[in-house]
Amino acid sequence: MPESLRILMVEDMPADAELAQREISREIPHCEFRRVETKDDFLRELEAFRPDIVVSDYSMPRFDGMTALRLSIARDPMLPVILLTGSMNEDTAVACMKAGATDYVIKEHAKRLGSAVLGAMEKKSLWAEAARRERERTELLGRLRASLNGTVHIISTIVEKRDPYTAGHQQRVALLAERIALAMGLSPEQAEGVRIAAVLHDLGKVAIPSEILSKPSTLTRNEFALIKQHPFEGYEILKDTDFPWPIARMVLEHHERIDGSGYPDGKPGTDILPESKILMVADVVEAMASHRPYRSSLGIDAALEFVSENRGTLFDPEVVNTCVALFRSRDFSWEGATPAS
Numbered sequence: 001m002p003e004s005l006r007i008l009m010v011e012d013m014p015a016d017a018e019l020a021q022r023e024i025s026r027e028i029p030h031c032e033f034r035r036v037e038t039k040d041d042f043l044r045e046l047e048a049f050r051p052d053i054v055v056s057d058y059s060m061p062r063f064d065g066m067t068a069l070r071l072s073i074a075r076d077p078m079l080p081v082i083l084l085t086g087s088m089n090e091d092t093a094v095a096c097m098k099a100g101a102t103d104y105v106i107k108e109h110a111k112r113l114g115s116a117v118l119g120a121m122e123k124k125s126l127w128a129e130a131a132r133r134e135r136e137r138t139e140l141l142g143r144l145r146a147s148l149n150g151t152v153h154i155i156s157t158i159v160e161k162r163d164p165y166t167a168g169h170q171q172r173v174a175l176l177a178e179r180i181a182l183a184m185g186l187s188p189e190q191a192e193g194v195r196i197a198a199v200l201h202d203l204g205k206v207a208i209p210s211e212i213l214s215k216p217s218t219l220t221r222n223e224f225a226l227i228k229q230h231p232f233e234g235y236e237i238l239k240d241t242d243f244p245w246p247i248a249r250m251v252l253e254h255h256e257r258i259d260g261s262g263y264p265d266g267k268p269g270t271d272i273l274p275e276s277k278i279l280m281v282a283d284v285v286e287a288m289a290s291h292r293p294y295r296s297s298l299g300i301d302a303a304l305e306f307v308s309e310n311r312g313t314l315f316d317p318e319v320v321n322t323c324v325a326l327f328r329s330r331d332f333s334w335e336g337a338t339p340a341s
């Protein structure tokens with residue numbers, strides 16, 4: 001509590017104001033009072049006097065306590081307001097507290113005013129402490145999120161260094177997958193999980209010999225069998241990390257197909273996470289639309305045609321529809337795209 005408490009009294013009766021001031025001063029010796037009785041004076045003193053607390057009469061000929069309360073909250077939600085009234089029924093008392101009053105005192109019980117002011121100032125310091133903690137928590141979360149994104153970026157860079165054929169692929173898949181997730185109505189938090197899984201989705205390639213990853217010619221059956229292990233390898237690396245999203249599952253399932261023809265497990269669509277169904281479409285569309293050193297780009301039209309032809313067999317129909325709509329409406333392109341979160 002400040003050494004000297006500035007108390008703005010809203011009271012039309014000077015005698016009542018003096019009585020209230022005496023009662024407050026009995027409990028709190030160092031108080032500075034100012035009295036107003038109109039809305040204009042109240043608004044002016046809120047700025048000029050900068051009170052620590054407002055004590056307002058409930059009904060006055062030219063102003064009223066509920067309006068004083070609303071104006072106080074609008075200016076500073078942390079400014080305590082005590083309503084003081086000649087009589088107050090229970091409904092009025094409840095209405096005052098619901099509107100945000102810190103306390104109310106009936107004039108007959110004016111002796112309680114000093115302790116009510118002390119209690120209100122105690123509440124104010126608790127609010128300030130809670131607000132400070134919330135600010136610190138938000139800052140900490142921001143720093144944690146930035147360091148998580150930094151770590152995820154480092155990992156994806158390592159994967160792409162080993163597999164230069166797909167440089168930029170994971171970031172571009174992430175941009176598209178996040179936009180599809182948001183367009184499908186997933187929450188921003190869920191969409192962020194899809195984005196992070198997409199940035200990491202080919203992490204398991206670190207376990208594949210780089211001669212196979214960078215082989216410009218057609219892979220043998222055994223080599224392709226090794227490549228098909230990468231979703232599982234990625235899952236193994238990530239499965240014990242406590243992300244707030246099922247990142248390891250999404251990485252594991254990004255080459256599954258809803259008719260069960262995918263790999264590594266050939267899961268049916270009913271066993272595949274909705275987020276993984278987004279990731280698999282974004283992965284295929286980006287891969288087909290991008291240039292590779294061993295082939296030129298098939299183009300976005302061919303990519304969209306492929307996923308559309310396989311809508312409901314390989315790919316989730318809603319995901320395909322959303323992805324196609326994003327490109328057709330020109331709501332999405334990789335040029336200049338940045339992550340939404």
Ligand SMILES: [Fe+2]
Nearest residue numbers: 201202254255
């Ligand atoms: Fe992959």
